[in-house]
Amino acid sequence: MEFITNSSQETIELGKKIGAQLKAGDILAFYGELGSGKTTMIKGVCLGLGVAEESIVKSPSFIIINEYQGVYSIYHIDLYRIKDPSELYSLGLEDYLEGSGICLIEWAEKLNPELLAQAIKVQIEIIANTMRKIKIHGLKTLN
């Protein structure tokens, strides 16, 4: 599936639709350069998963993992600062991936692809200022 969004608001709306379709244990892997809108889209996904508006979804770049509570437990994971994949073991990342919560992973290219075999993959590309091409793999339909 491929979508074009023309504003961060539209990206959030697309995220909401995806979020509403997720089920326990789903993993979403986000790919896209700095500033492409990964965190923005994740805000939408979280809203779609029933996370309250006032529970602010912010960038976890520094602390790596943010947790939110929606219909499921949501783990917002940001691998931006990870250099060495072995660091991921000490974060207990595999426990999150195999758990019953929902994992939303930014900079997923830093992970071993085998860990993401079952993941829904979201690729965000900057077309122009505020305009984004968003490709989604692993999701059959979007209501």
Place this chain on the structure above:
Amino acid sequence: MIFLGIETSCDETAVGIVSKENSEEKILSNIVSSQWVHKRYAGVLPELASRAHIQLIVPVFKTALEVAKIGYSEIDGIAVTYAPGLVGALLVGLSFAKAVSISINKPFVGVNHLEGHVFAIFLSHPEIELPFICLIISGGHTELVLVKDRCSYEVLGSTIDDACGEAFDKVARMLGYSYPGGAFIEKLSESGKHSIKFPLPNVAKLDFSFSGLKTAVLYFLKENPTYPKEDVACSFQNVVVDFLLKKINQAVEQLGIRQVGVAGGVAINRYLQRRFFEYGTLYNIKFYFPRPELCMDNGAMIALAGLERYRRFGPSPLSLSPIARVRL
């Protein structure tokens, strides 16, 4: 009373020891792993990892005692950061603190990392009058807090997306430099001009936002790939400071409080400090910055926060667990 403070919420493994006799507060030692490891081993620290904390906590702890020239028996309590931060990292400090507390039979006190940053201001400026407004700006946090009294706070606003220091790091990365980016942006800016007008972030109330500014810099660099990096850095740094001052001004006017403390790693930025002091002179606001080594994550600020919490509320239960996200 002597308290030992342990901080492992992010990259630094830090242990500090402070004493408070009558009302005089003194830092007896304040050991931070990055500087210390470089000095002793000329080693390179992994960027982050609980494993690094596990390796460093004992030697940093022992060094803190050696430098302070005290033994276990002289410690009256152990303070430790329990939140917010990386859970695996917090867990190392927390477990170690509990173990020390049990083995020397002295009270154990959990401290919120952000409260520690507030105490860095008390350590550097015991003369500061209460209440004051405190801006905490670091790689992981951007919070505006009303400090009503020691251990009594009200959060006025915080970032809705990226942290202030994170914006510095990410813009530095766009300019081709890796983490940490704060010092790099500051240095680069010195030889740059404020030639680009990046939009001032627009966010309601006393909250902050840096994600839009980050994206504005990205768009600018895509359209102007050969533009002098110095000017991009300088213009970015300029608008960050303008934005922070705008929010501080808003808080000052709203609350009628004209003392403002500024803490956290970004507070080290000398350009920011200069602009804040100039602004303060113009608008009659008194700014207080901690000493540089107390702006960065450190154990002394946690030790003093723990000491004051202990005097007011007693010890924390040993069942205290780390929490990734928690408000002050």
